[in-house]
Amino acid sequence: MVTLDGEYRIAVLHQAAPTPAIGGVLKPVKPGGYKDSSADLAYALHLESQDACTPSIKLITPSSSPDPSKDADWSFGDYKETILEVIEKHGANVLWANTNVHSAHALLDIAKQHPDILMVGQDPRHVDNYDDKAWVNRWLQSHAGLEGTFPQTWIVPRDTPEVLASIPLPVIIKPVRGRGSQGVAYCRTSNELEQRAKKLWETGSRVVIEEFCSGEEVTITVLPPGTYDPPVGVKDKHWALPVVRRFDHTDGIMPYSGGVPVTANSTLVPLEEASVDPEYARLQKRCELVGQALGTLATIRIDARRRGQTASGMDREFALFDTNMKPNITGPGRPGRDDQAALTVLAAGGLGWSYRDLVRNMLRQAVKLRCLL
Incomplete structure (x- = not known):
């Protein structure tokens, strides 16, 4: 974690620049390029900047008077020219990369020119491999503690x-x-x-x-090492938030969150339930090992399902099946967004954190762009 002596002047970036095909495969772009979640987190940062307890935050936006109901008023496209303008003309010293990064992303060039700018986001140099579901699961299983943990x-x-x-x-x-x-x-x-x-x-x-693993589906959010608000404190390794359970599958698959809000089909596993089933703690530990193996700089989310039940009806162990380098970070606050708490936001609620608490803690783990060089 890096802290500033003065003011955090933050610009949120959404996905606007084209994503290159890798190995002949083009990753689908989310409609709107994460403008909706970018506006959600930017609005949370705006509220933080208005709070007398956090006077060191200033939000930079495309509009001088951003409208909470308009996604486009709150974040900038991740083109190189746009990012440079935000830094050199508007004084941004923190870039929140709420976008899919890759090995040709503009942030790598920006790092050469402005290495002391802070970033919240993943290292673009590694995401090409980590986004490859064929490669990453096979590679992760070669690490101690993760053998045999994938389908x-x-x-x-x-x-x-x-x-x-x-x-x-x-x-x-x-x-x-x-x-x-x-x-x-x-x-x-x-x-x-x-x-x-x-x-x-x-x-x-x-x-x-x-x-196909036929049992319970859950998701785990893993955060990087750093210093966090109570009740967490200092973490010297990657660590997992409480477990979120998924339900109401459509033909065996969770529906797209753009069609069905995750608040309608996801809930925290009650802590008393998790405490009596050691599989939840084992799963969290494995997910922490995934974060450590990947060396992630920001929040990730890992999906898992139980392998079914034994003949006696006992739930089997969890299998990890999907690592999300860019987890959705939609959250409540803006008009009409009360049901838009993402899975990671639900998980943070298990610590007693609000959406603003989560955003503030993610900001505290910002790193200097020079780490990308």
Whole structure:
């Protein structure tokens, strides 16, 4: 964590610049480029700046009088020219990268010119690999404590479709580089699997197929080392927030949060329930090991499902299946946004943190851009 002697002059960045194809696969862009969540967190920062307890925060916005109901008034597109203008003309010294970064992202060039600017976000140099669902799960399983913690997985290239016939059903099929539940499907039959694979092969040369874990689904948020508000304090390693349970799946898959708010199908696992089932604590520990292995600089979210039940009806262990380098960070505060608490916001509520508390604590873990050089 890096602190400033003076004022935090913060500019929030949303996704506007085109994302390059990697290995022939283009990651889908969220409609609006995260302008909605960027406006949510920028508005929370604005409220912090108005609070007499946090006078050291100033928010820089595209509009001189941003309207809480207008997403576009609160954040800047992540073009190099735009970022330089925000720094050199408007005096920003903190960039909140609420966007999908990659190895050609503008922040890497900005770091060369302004290495002492602070950033909240991930290291763009590593995200290309970490966003590759085929690569990252295999790589993570090579780390101590994570062996065997992911579902059995098959990577099927477009030019070997015959491999599909040998894969035991049911399975989950997904794109190599996905976003949320987009392109993810539960396949019970060989025909379903073949049709889904053909559709995904139109946008990439490979597909990821995983064994279907039929049990409880949860999500874990992992934060980087640093100093946090009570009741957390100082953390010298990556650490996990309380567990959030997912429910009301549609055909085996969680629906897209843009269609169904996560507040309608997700809830904290009660602490008394988590305390009597050691699998929750084991899962949190494994997710912390994921954060340490990846060396993440900001918040990540990891999804997991139980492998089903034993013959006696006991819940089996959790399998980790998806690491989200850019977790959604929508939150309440602006008009009409009361039901837009993201999974990470729900998890933070387990510590007694509000959305503003979470945003403030994420800001405190900002790093200097020189760490990207």
